[in-house]
Amino acid sequence: MKSVSWLCAVVVLAAISCKGGEDPALTGQAVYSEPQPDGNSFACATCHALTEPAADGFRRPGHAIGDSLRRPSYKNAQLSSWLDAANVCLGEWMAAEPWSADSEAYVALRGFLEDQDAGKGEAEPLVFEIVAPPAGLEGGDATRGRELFNESCAVCHAANAVGTNRAPPLVGDLLEPAYVAERIRLSGRQSSSVYPNLTGGRMPFWAADRVSDEELLDLLAFVATAVGDQGQGGGPDDTPTTSGSGGPQARSCGSTHPSVGRTAEFITYSHGVMGTVTILDDCTIGVERFHYDGQGIVVEAYSGQNGNFEDGFALSGNLRRNQPYEDETLTLSLPEGKTLDDLDSVSIWCVDVSISFGDASFE
Numbered sequence: 001m002k003s004v005s006w007l008c009a010v011v012v013l014a015a016i017s018c019k020g021g022e023d024p025a026l027t028g029q030a031v032y033s034e035p036q037p038d039g040n041s042f043a044c045a046t047c048h049a050l051t052e053p054a055a056d057g058f059r060r061p062g063h064a065i066g067d068s069l070r071r072p073s074y075k076n077a078q079l080s081s082w083l084d085a086a087n088v089c090l091g092e093w094m095a096a097e098p099w100s101a102d103s104e105a106y107v108a109l110r111g112f113l114e115d116q117d118a119g120k121g122e123a124e125p126l127v128f129e130i131v132a133p134p135a136g137l138e139g140g141d142a143t144r145g146r147e148l149f150n151e152s153c154a155v156c157h158a159a160n161a162v163g164t165n166r167a168p169p170l171v172g173d174l175l176e177p178a179y180v181a182e183r184i185r186l187s188g189r190q191s192s193s194v195y196p197n198l199t200g201g202r203m204p205f206w207a208a209d210r211v212s213d214e215e216l217l218d219l220l221a222f223v224a225t226a227v228g229d230q231g232q233g234g235g236p237d238d239t240p241t242t243s244g245s246g247g248p249q250a251r252s253c254g255s256t257h258p259s260v261g262r263t264a265e266f267i268t269y270s271h272g273v274m275g276t277v278t279i280l281d282d283c284t285i286g287v288e289r290f291h292y293d294g295q296g297i298v299v300e301a302y303s304g305q306n307g308n309f310e311d312g313f314a315l316s317g318n319l320r321r322n323q324p325y326e327d328e329t330l331t332l333s334l335p336e337g338k339t340l341d342d343l344d345s346v347s348i349w350c351v352d353v354s355i356s357f358g359d360a361s362f363e
Contacts, residue, residue: 031109036094040202051066059210070121070122086106088193128209134217137220142222167353185216188202257279263277292358303346305344315346346360
């Protein structure tokens with residue numbers, strides 16, 4: 001693959017997103033290249049090139065979609081409708097509402113793809129295999145891994161893993177290889193309607209034909225040794241967020257619920273999350289000796305039940321970005337209308353990509 005810089009990719013995406021002088025009506029090119037207004041920071045172009053090799057040189061987790069309208073089926077032949085397949089992407093990866101057949105964005109994107117595709121006749125259906133990481137995770141080459149990272153993972157994490165508004169920085173994070181391998185191979189909504197055996201999160205998985213086991217080991221070796229600027233993230237849309245030490249304003253609550261007084265320790269997954277979580281009263285949860293390196297994107301304290309935080313709710317505003325928490329105390333308030341019956345665990349949750357950096361479950 002041709003090595004390219006993150007800056008080049010930004011320039012390319014910016015160029016194809018520009019509508020300069022065109023009619024302000026929605027264009028299919030914009031639908032393809034820009035995030036949906038009601039979604040997260042992902043766009044179709046984040047995961048799918050139009051053709052391969054891609055014009056910008058990147059290998060993406062998803063296959064190219066330039067000929068997708070001519071395919072007889074989608075998602076390993078589980079779907080026969082292109083609209084249904086697009087709606088899986090919208091709901092499971094882009095956090096956006098589904099389209100109908102007359103949605104302006106859907107009509108515009110179909111027209112754009114038809115204009116790009118010069119092929120004739122039916123295209124071959126795509127078949128891919130979602131696989132677990134290999135049993136052994138050692139033996140990779142960090143130099144090869146860095147080159148591969150900058151030609152693939154950098155679409156979201158930026159060159160040399162310094163992070164963007166789509167994905168957090170990985171430099172200096174000392175992530176466990178098993179955790180990184182699982183994210184690469186099995187990340188995605190656990191309740192997916194079409195993808196089996198995923199383990200949660202918004203990061204797209206890399207199927208066996210997109211990243212080989214040998215390449216996976218090289219990526220792990222690079223991430224384990226990645227160093228660099230941990231302070232500024234990457235993409236042009238990065239915006240520092242405000243402190244989240246209070247969430248909704250503290251209010252007077254009783255202490256009648258049987259869960260009051262329960263404590264739990266954060267299990268650390270990444271970004272140095274640690275601390276003791278205690279239910280203080282019927283609507284307040286405290287966190288003591290809290291540690292978090294501040295290197296996520298949009299990160300909040302979230303509630304959950306049975307380990308499910310995607311359907312949970314926020315207990316805080318955005319936690320500080322680029323300013324670590326070191327042995328601090330947080331006071332989290334349940335929003336109006338929620339009670340302790342609605343949660344049994346707390347997560348330090350990266351909202352934009354649906355990943356828990358660490359969570360604590362009350363026994």
